[in-house]
Amino acid sequence: MLVFAxxxxxxxxxxxxxxxxxxxxxxxxxxxxLSAKSxxxxxxxxxxxxxxxxxxxxxxxxxxxxxxxxxxxxGSMWAGIRAYKYYLPLALKEAGK
Numbered sequence: 596m597l598v599f600a601x602x603x604x605x606x607x608x609x610x611x612x613x614x615x616x617x618x619x620x621x622x623x624x625x626x627x628x629l630s631a632k633s634x635x636x637x638x639x640x641x642x643x644x645x646x647x648x649x650x651x652x653x654x655x656x657x658x659x660x661x662x663x664x665x666x667x668x669x670g671s672m673w674a675g676i677r678a679y680k681y682y683l684p685l686a687l688k689e690a691g692k
Contacts (some may be wrong), residue, residue: 610636628682634675642668
């Protein structure tokens with residue numbers, strides 16, 4: 596279970612890192628691109644929290660909450676990946692590359 600705890604804490608750290616970069620950024624497309632990256636990290640955080648709940652589950656309510664976290668985290672990661680793919684070329688174009 597230590598692996599899940601490390602992944603949960605690391606993904607929360609990555610989320611906070613990209614959120615801080617988001618607030619420092621001035622370019623609109625780069626800002627959206629950073630927001631997508633932070634959405635992926637937050638989705639991974641929630642997803643791994645759900646996996647941890649399912650592994651340590653002892654009650655049906657805990658299993659239900661774990662499944663809900665899996666769905667919400669997976670959806671957030673999926674939406675973040677789609678936004679990342681959309682905004683990456685726009686951010687590169689905005690940066691002049």
